[in-house]
Amino acid sequence: AGFLLGILLSTGVFALCVRHISGDRQSGGAEIVLKLGHSLDQQHPVHLSLEHMGELLRKKSKGSVELQIFPNGQLGSETECIEQLQRGALDMTKTSTAPLESFLPEFALFSVPYLFRNEDHAWQVFTGEIGKELLRKGGEAGLRGLCYLDAGARSFYTTTKPILAPKDLKGLKIRVQSSQTAMEMVESLGGSPTPMAFGELYTGLQQGMVDGAENNPPSFYSNRHFEVCKHLSLDEHARVPDILLISESTWSSLPAQVQTWLQESADEASEFQRKLWQEKTAKVLLDVQSEGVTVHRPEKSLFATQVKPMVAKLQGTAVGKLIERVQGLP
Ligand code: GCU
Structure with missing residues (x-):
């Protein structure tokens, strides 16, 4: 009975999350649609890397998870998108870490002028202990940090x-x-x-x-x-830097396998973007x-x-x- 209850519960939760996430948008056959809002243009290397992430996610999930990207501030400013994530009204956003400082004061670190000696020093921090600690801090504000993206100098x-x-x-x-x-x-x-x-x-x-x-x-x-x-x-x-955030309420409603695909795709997109960034700059x-x-x-x-x-x-x-x-x- 416990086993059956487990199945019922998990499928129930799953159904709930699918409804919550896909809302009324066309999902093109995907079972889970994650909406992501950001402020940059479609030609921007950050947008291109988010598209790449969507592609990775689609492949890993064999089409069952879709990343739906809304560029150009269509869903609001960066601050507004962060607030929507907190309320669970939007699944994901890509924002500069600068406006995050009003939500999580430690993020002010990255806006400190002439903090880093060079790009390598900066990436040593983003991908090292300090960067990881700050990603985890997001939880205190209902925001889960998935990865950093290069935003140069x-x-x-x-x-x-x-x-x-x-x-x-x-x-x-x-x-x-x-x-x-x-x-x-x-x-x-x-x-x-x-x-x-x-x-x-x-x-x-x-x-x-x-x-x-x-x-x-x-x-x-x-x-x-x-x-x-x-x-x-x-x-x-x-x-x-830029940061990729997912609403804690979306994250906790996702099956563990989807969480893994999402984190892997974010990490791979971050590496892809770093290379693209240098060329584009x-x-x-x-x-x-x-x-x-x-x-x-x-x-x-x-x-x-x-x-x-x-x-x-x-x-x-x-x-x-x-x-x-x-x-x-x-
Ligand atoms: C960077 C960053 C954007 C941000 C912008 C800004 O370009 O990548 O996310 O919106 O700065 O100055 O607002």
């Missing part, structure tokens, strides 16, 4: 003039992500931070609501910000120059020195302790 670009030193930011309104740390960074450098959703930024720049922004080259390119910003200054002030830097953008290479130490007091203030806090661990890595 962020740099300033403006509609008006090159940023060669922090003094050039004076008086400029710079769009930042919804992150306290990003606000403090721009303030420390002398600019006026203006939070705005990524999807509104093109218009914001075009209409002069902001004078500039900061992002990685593939996002500068794929959202066509280069059309309005003709100066890109590679000061590379932060390496804020090199390519878009050439592409934007042929579109009339001047790429400047300012002296990074001018910026790094200016943010030191802001980083020093974090000493003794939870984020400060993580910073020490990051810096202590060989």
Whole structure:
């Protein structure tokens, strides 16, 4: 009887989760449809890697699990998507870790300017103990972290003039992500931070609501910000990764086998994306120059020195302790 009850329970749970997840959308024959919302364009290497993940999932599950991707902020801003995951209204999202800091304060770590020595140092952290600990932290907010995705280094670009030193930011309104740390960074450098959703930024720049922004080259390119910003200054002030999240309520409703396929596909997509990222970054830097953008290479130490007091203030806090661990890595 216990065995029978077990079967009944597990199929009951299974049926529930299928209904919950697939909602009223066409599932194309899949038994489980996972909806994923994100803010980037379909040409973006992050979107391409999510498509790759969907393909892996389809193969592993022989078509029974489908990843349905909604790009371009169709389902809301990154903050709104995170909130929908918490409520169980959306299954998955790919977001920058920057807006996560309002939900899980330790994630501020990744927005700390000039934290990493280089890309390898950053990936050593993302895939090492600290990165894993933070992925697990998600559980406290109803968010399960599946993997990180490369989002390179962020740099300033403006509609008006090159940023060669922090003094050039004076008086400029710079769009930042919804992150306290990003606000403090721009303030420390002398600019006026203006939070705005990524999807509104093109218009914001075009209409002069902001004078500039900061992002990685593939996002500068794929959202066509280069059309309005003709100066890109590679000061590379932060390496804020992207993260793939699934709602805890979706996750716990999935059969164990599906959870395994999902985690494997996420890990494989993350590796695939890292390679794609490097190719695309090199390519878009050439592409934007042929579109009339001047790429400047300012002296990074001018910026790094200016943010030191802001980083020093974090000493003794939870984020400060993580910073020490990051810096202590060989
Ligand atoms: C990066 C990141 C996006 C994010 C964007 C932003 O491009 O990959 O997820 O939306 O920054 O600045 O908002």
